[in-house]
Amino acid sequence: MSFRLAIGSTVLVLTLSAPTALAADNSSGISSSVAADLLYQLETMQQEVSQLRGQVERQQYELDKMKALQKDRYIDLDKRIAEAMTQARKSAAPAQTISGSVEQDDATNMVASAPVRAAELDPASDEAKQAYDAAYQLIKDKQFEQAQQAFREFVKAHPNNVLTGNSHYWLGELALVLGNQGEALLQFKTVIDSFAGHSKVSDATYKLGIANDQMGNQTLARDYFNRTIENFPDSNAAKLATNYLNNMK
Structure with a gap:
């Protein structure tokens, strides 16, 4: 001045x-x-x-554009939390695995709703559920850095749990909110590559498009958006991917 x-x-x-x-x-x-x-x-x-x-x-x-983008990230995360809670309440049937069934708990909200490497995944013990719920509560309280650390500890302590795929997904969301697109790519790819069939694969694919777009990789971003639309045509992620593609330059 x-x-x-x-x-x-x-x-x-x-x-x-x-x-x-x-x-x-x-x-x-x-x-x-x-x-x-x-x-x-x-x-x-x-x-x-x-x-x-x-x-x-x-x-x-x-500067105004960056502030608006940061606000949109928070809004998007809040929206997804609300959608996840709504879906959990509406779900009538528990997720089925080879080793048995895992009931979907309102406190947990995020147990996978599709077969996920069932023979290799450990059931959600009371200890695992409590650790997951505590990490998830930090997200709802908007304590994002603390939530990130809690989910990192969860996936380290429970690498093959039925809640681990969800944890990697939320680590990706938190990385986007905190502006670390590189880690977001890693976490979302982990959901896709290591948890085939997981209910969060469609969302993770869509989020890979967003992370790449934010990093300036528009070609890869479009590829992930198109993959979301083609592979999960009836999902909410496909609708979001379509809208995002239409707004890309």
Whole structure:
């Protein structure tokens, strides 16, 4: 701001002095070439001020855009939390696995609703459920960094649990919210590659598109969006992917 004020002051001085110089051309002996040079300097300074003003306005626009994007991330995360809770309450049947059934708990909200490497996954013990619920509660409380750490501890302690795929998905969501697209890519790919058939695979595929778009990888982003639409045509993720594609430049 001080730089802009300095320039403005200089322009004002030149603006006020230029007419005086021209008026004094005959009385004080100032040459017309000096007066012309003064006017040229004034015009140059005005152009520079205009350019600087344009740069400031562009920077302000980018800042506002970044703030809006960050807000959208929080809104998107809140929306997905609400949708997950609604789906959990509406679900009438528990998820079935080879080793038995796992009841979908309102406190947990996120138990997979489709067969997920059933023969290899451990059932959700009381300890695992409590750890997962505690991490998930941190998300609802918007304590995102603490939630991230809690889910990291969960997947480390329970690498093959029926709740592990959900945990990797939420780690991806949290990474997006906290601005770490690289980790988001890793977490969402883990859901897809290591938990085939998981109910979060469609959402993870869609989120891979968003993460790549935010990183400037538009070609990969479009590929993931199209993959979401083709592989999960009836999912909510497919609708979101379609809308996102339509709004991409």
